[in-house]
Amino acid sequence: MMEICVLGGLVHYKPPSPSPSSLHPHFLSKPNHHNSTTSSSLMSSSVSAECLSSSSTTVEPPSLLVFSGGTGFNGVVEELKKLTTRVAHVLPVSDDGGSTAEIVRVLGGPAVGDIRSRCLRLSDESTSEALAVRRLLGHRLPLDPHEAKKDWYDIVEGNHSLWDEVSRPYRETIGAFLVYFQNEILRRPNERFCFSNGSIGNFFFAGARIFFQSLDAAIFLFSRVSEIPCDSFVLPVISTNDRLTLGCELQDGTIIRGQNEISHPSSGTMQTVDKV
Incomplete structure (x- = not known):
């Protein structure tokens, strides 16, 4: 259970402290859904290893609890993270515009665009690889449908220049869920997916959510891959796998x-x- 109290005019929040296994029972392995490459890359990845060792390190609970929309608050986030990273961000999962609308139309499920946007705003920028991962997950495909599809296949097949500075563990992890997203689209031949102006981060997020059948697990994975601070939390206003x-x-x-x-x-x- 989470605890929320008001102290000194600020909303103080005490979140649950999930581990990968307690957050979702098959985070590290899920038979008959994906090949072993995904599981091994997740386990071998060096992504935020210190965040996974919560048994030996106590993370202070966030000092601020923020309820906001997606892009409208992003400018404030940039300034806020200069002051503190101990913030819990609660975001809606009902946005049905842009790239999110096409994902929801074809694959269903909650809207992930606002959560993806906030995770990227909070992501690490301290190394060249962190910046490369941020560029990849923040990339949008061209507006022209034919150019967008070509750009998408270059990314899925690992030929795009966006992969150049991304190391193998990140490449395998992100690439596996992008491929999984593509396979989910191909399983719905009656629905023609439009890649125009599509968000790679949204595609990765949606692939993870469908794979795990858990919005919480997808947020956990995206947070670790984008390396948001361990004491920052991005939470859906409601945890659901259904369209809202x-x-x-x-x-x-x-x-x-x-x-x-x-x-x-x-x-x-x-x-x-x-x-x-």
Whole structure:
């Protein structure tokens, strides 16, 4: 159970302290779902080893608990992390715009774009490899559908220049889940996936979520690969594997569904929201 209390005007948060195995029972191995390369690369990777040794090191709980949207708060995050990394970020999983919308349309599940965006903002920038991983997971495919598909296949096949400064453990781990994401798309031949302006980080995140069948495990993996500080937490407002649709009712009784439609209504007339 998590504990939240208010001290001195700040929200103090005491999170649970999961290990990879307690967070998800088959984090380190999952038979009949993937080849052994994924498991071995996860276990052999040097990604944030100190974060995994929680039994010998006590991590102080975050001092701040932040409820926010995705991109709108990112500018504040850049300044906040200069002051402290002991922050728990709680984000929505209902965004249905951009690259996220296409993933949700074809593969279902919760929207991961806001969480991916926050993890990248918190990610390590201290080494050339950390920057290379950040560039890869922050990369967006071209707007032109044909160019986007070509760029995507170059990345999946390991031929893209974005891989140049990424070491083998990271390459195998990230690449395995990108391939898994691609295979999930191919299993749905009736749904044509549009890669235009697609986010590589979103694809990696979605592949991990589907593989583990756990949003929490996908966040854990993404956090470790992007090397966010051990005392920072990125949490979904609700942990679910199902699609979440935000809706609101206007004062005239009109019902609008979808976060993107609520934020950017297609109708020229703005009505006051009565309830969400």
